[in-house]
Amino acid sequence: MSNQDATEAHRDAGPERLRARLRLVEEAAEQIGTTLDEQAICTELCRFLCRHLCDAAAVDLLAEATAARFPPREPELTRVTSAGLVKVLQAQFPEEGTGGSAAGNPSLRALIEGHPRTAAGVLKGGMSAQAAAVPLVAHGRCYGVLLALRAGGTFRDDEMATVHHAARLAAAHLAHARRHAAVQRTAMDLQRALLAEPGRPHPNLELATRYLPSGTSALVGGDWFEAVRLHYGRTLLVVGDVMGHGLDAAVDMNAYRSSLRDVASADLPPHRVLRQLDAAVAKDEARRPATCLLARVDPARGLAGFAGAGHLPPVVFGPDGTAELVRVPVGPPLGTGAGGYELVTRPLTADETLLMFTDGLVERRGEDIDDSLARLARIRLPAGTGVEDVLDEVLRHLDAAHAEDDVAVLAARLRRYPGQEPVGH
Template identity: 35%
Template sequence: MDEQTPIGELISGAAQDAGGWLGALEVAQVATSPDGTIVRWNHVAQQLLGYTPPEVMGRHIADLLHPGADRSLGRSLWETAATGRGVMGTVTAWHREGHPLELEIWACPVHSGRLGASSVLVFAADAHAARRIRGSSAVWDGLFSRSPVGIAVLDTHLRFLQVNPALEAMNGLPESAHVGRRLAELLPEVNAGEMEEAMRQVLSTGEPVLDRRRVGRTPADPEHDRVWSCSYVRVEDPGGRPIGVIASLLDITEQQRAHTEAEAGRRRLALLSEASVRMGASLELERTAQELADLAAPDLADAVTVDILDTLARGDEPGMGLGGGVALRRLGKAPLTGSDITDILAPLGRTLAFPAAAPYTQALAARQPFLIARLDERAIAPAARHSTAPAQLLRAGVHSFMMVPLVARDLVLGVATFYRTGSAGPFGSDDVTLAGELAARAAVSIDNARLYHREHETAVVLQRSMLPQHITPPPGVEVAHRYLPASDVNEVGGDWYDVLHLPDGKAALLIGDVMGHGIAAAAVMGRLSATVRALARLDMPPTDLLHHLEATLADLAEPMLATFLYAVCDPATGRCTITRAGHPPPAAAAPDGTVRLLKTPPGAPLGVGGIDFTTTDVVLPRGSVLVLYTDGLIEARGSDIDQRLTDLTRLLTEPQRPLDHLCDSLITRLVPASADDDIALLTARIGTTLRPYPADGHS
C-alpha cells in the first residue's frame, strides 16, 4: 500500500484477502492506531458488541477484553498482531450489556505511511456462526466432490461456474470445458433451450423447479439417448438478490426405460383386448381389414394399410404360390384423411400388382415380418425400382416402416403395412411383436369370413335349389311368393314354402321354418319338403302328415325342431283346413278390406314329440287373400311382436292389389334394412273362378 491509501480501502482489501468461510459471515471490521487505540468501528461491530462508534473510538482495543480487569491478554494479542505475525483464533469479549461473547478474530498489521508500521486491522465474527459456516462449507465440499448426483453452479447469465466430478462424467467433458459456457453451447444435442428457460424461471421467481427432464445425447454416450431428472434452486446473496443457480442432475435412463416398457406392456394388452372385442365380429372382409387399420393407427403407427389377396377379395380361394408375383386389393387404410401421406398411399378398393422381386411379394412368400427401423435412401433402393411411392413417403416424413403378412391356417391372405412419421421413434422388436399379434387375429377373422362366405353361399345355393322353382297352382288359386335370405351377419336358415295339387281340385299351401342356420338347417328343410310332397300325394289327413314329419326329424343324428303350417284349401267352396305346429298364425284379407289373423290352435313345433295336432276349418269369401309367412317377417330386435302383427294386418287392407305388389310391399315396409333372419312369404288368392260358394262362415 502507498501512503495515500484510505483506511476504508485498506479494510476492504484485507477483507478480500481473508476469503474462504469468513466471506460468508457478517464481519465486524476494526482498525487501531499504532498505539492500539480504536480509530475505525463499523456498523457490524456495533451490532455485534453493542457499542456505538463514539463509545469506543480512542479507547484501547484491549479494553474490550475483560474491561475493568487485567488487560494483559488483550495487550498481548494486540502486540502479537502489531509485530507482523498476525493473530487468528477465539477470544472472549464483553458485550456493552455486560455479558460475555465468544468471537473468532483475524488480526494483521497494515503497513501504511498514514497509519504507521504497527497499525492493526481486526476482523471479528460470532464464533458459533463461524463454526456453523465452516461446518456447512465442509459438508458442501464433501457433497460436491463425492456425490453421485451431478451438481453445477451457474451465474445469472446461466454460464457454468463450477461442476462436480459426477456431472463431468455424465456430460463426458471436464470442468474446464464447462466454465464460462452455457448449456446450449456445450451440449447442443439435449433439450438445452427448455432447460435454460426453466433456470430463468428460477432466477426470476425464486421458486425451485424440480424433476424437469433433460433428454438427449452427450459426449459420454454419443450413440444413445439418455434421460436426466434436473432440479434447479436459486442462490442469493445476504440481501436476497439472485447471484446464480445450483443445478442437480440424476441419470434416470434405466428407470425411464423400465417405465416406458411397462407402459408399452399395458398399451399392448389394452390394444389386444380392444382387438378381441372389435375385430372380426362382422365376418366381412372389408370391415375386418378396416378394423385392423383403425386399431393400429395411431396407437402403434401413424398410418396403416391392409391389403388382401385379390383372389380372396373376389370371393375365390387364395392361391398357394407367389412365385409369379402377387395382386393385392386395399381393403383397409387409416387415417383416410388429414395425413401428409394419405394421398401417397393408394386408396381403398385399389388393386396393386407386385412382381416376384418386390419387397411386398418377398415378405408374403417368407411369411415373416419385414422391418426397416430407419428409412433412408439406401433402405428404399430395392423397392424404388418397382414404385415411386417409397421416395414420396420418405419425403413426406416416413422414417420407420414394417410389413406383417396375414397368415391363418397355413394360408397367406394378405399383408398389413405400418408407417411412422414425425417425432415418434423407430419401430422396435416390441412393435413387431404387437403388430404380429394384431395381424394374426385379423388373419383368423378374415379367414373365418372367407370360410363363412363359402359356407353361406353353399347354404344359399342349397336352400334355393330345394325351394320350388316354378309353382303352378290349381285352378281357382292365384299365388305369389318371396324368399329373402338373412344378411351376412347371420347365416342362412331353413325357411321354405310350397303349393301342392291335391285330389278334387284342392290345393295344399304350406310353409315351414327349421330352427337353426347354415347348411345343416337347409338340408333338413330339404328332407321335410320332400317328405311333405310325397305324403301330400296320398291325400293324407293333415294331422297324420305332421306326425310323419316328426318321425322324419326323429331319424336325424342331431335333434332339430321346425315350425310348420299346413293349409288345405278348396277354391270351389272357400273352405280351408289349417293345422299349425308352433308357426305364426296366418292372416286373411277379405275383398272388402277386412283383415284378421285366423285364430287357430298354435300347436308345438315339430320335433318336440308327444303332441296331438288339431285342425281348424274356416271359410273365406271369394277373392280373399291368405298370407303365410315365417317369423323373420314379423320379428325384429327391440320391437314388440303384437305391434309388428298389427303392422302386418294394416298393410293387407288393400287385398285387390296384384299379389306380387303385395309381397313386395310387405317385405319393404316390414323389413326396410337387411334381414336378421330368413324370410319366407307365400300369398294366395282363393276362389278366383266363377263357381259360387257361401260368402263366409266357420264349421
C-alpha cells in the first residue's frame, strides 16, 4: 500500500471509529441502569464492557456510609498493570486453582462477567494484560472503582473514553438508586412509627395486628389500623387505606388516624363517625381519598356494629373455625363529601374472632374481588385457634408475604374471664 493509500485509509477510519463509539454510547445508555438495584446496575455495566471492550470486569463498590467525596475536577483515567486485578480475579475465579476467595476482599459488592480462561492465564503469569481502573463518580461523590481487564492488548484512547463514559453513566444511576432507597427508608420508618401500636382497647377485648409492606412495590402505602376506647367498656376498631403510595400517602394516613380519634371521642355510632370524618376531609382538597371500615365492639351486650366507606367487609371466624363474611353496606370513600353511610349490627360471642383487613390481603391481579373474598371465606381454622394464630394462619393461607399491595390486618375477640358464662347463655 502506498503512503497516499495509507493516509486515505487512516482518514476514512476516523469517522467510522467515531460512529462506532457513538453507537456504543447509545447502547450503554439503553443497557446500563435499567433498575434501581445497585447490584443489577453493576452487573449491567460489567456485561456491557465485556461484550465490547474488555475480557473481564469487576466493580469494587463502596458501602453507602463510606462513599467518598470526590474533588469537583474531572478525575484522571488511571491505567494499572494486571497485578492490580489479581486479588479481584482470585475472588472471582477460585475454581481455577488460584487459592483466592471472595472473603479475602470483603468490600467487593459486585464481581460480574469475564472469561475464566483469560483470568486464569493472567493469574498464572502466562498472558500479558492491561487493566484500567476508573472511579465511579457522580455529583461529586465516588461510589466505587471499576476494574476492566484486556488480555494480550492495550486500550486505545477512544476505548478508554468509552469505558469512562460507561462508568460515569453507572455512577449516576447508583446515585439515583441510593437517593431513592433513602426516601423509601424514610417513608417506611415513618409508617412503622405510625403503625407501631394501635391504641389500647379495653381489657375485655383481645387484639392482634399485622402490617406487611408489599414485596413488589417500590413505595410505601397508606394502610393503617386503630383501636379507640369508648365509654361503657366498648372499643372502636378501625382499618383504613389511603389511596396511592409514597410519603404523601403515609402523611395523609396519619392525618386520617388523628382526625378519626377526635371524631370517635364523641362516642358516636360508626356510621355517624364516618359521616363527620368524610365532611371534615372533604374540605381539604389536598387530602387523598381513603377507604375505611369501623367496628364498634360492645362486650357487655355481645354486639358489634359496622359501617364502611368503600372498604372490603370483615370476616368472623366461628368456634368451629369456619369463616363468615359480614355484609356491610358499602358507602363512598372518605373525602368525597357524599356521605350515605349505614350501620349494620351483628351478635359477637367470646368464641368468635373478628378479622378486619385492607385489600392487599385478598386482591390478586386479574381476579374478581368476589372470588378473592370467597377464597378468604373458604379458610378453615382449627377450633380454638388463638387471636395471634388466627392472623398467622390467614396470612399463610393467602400467601400475604407475596401480596402485590401492602397488607394491614386486625383480629379481635371478646375476652372471657374465668367463671364467666358465654354471652347469650
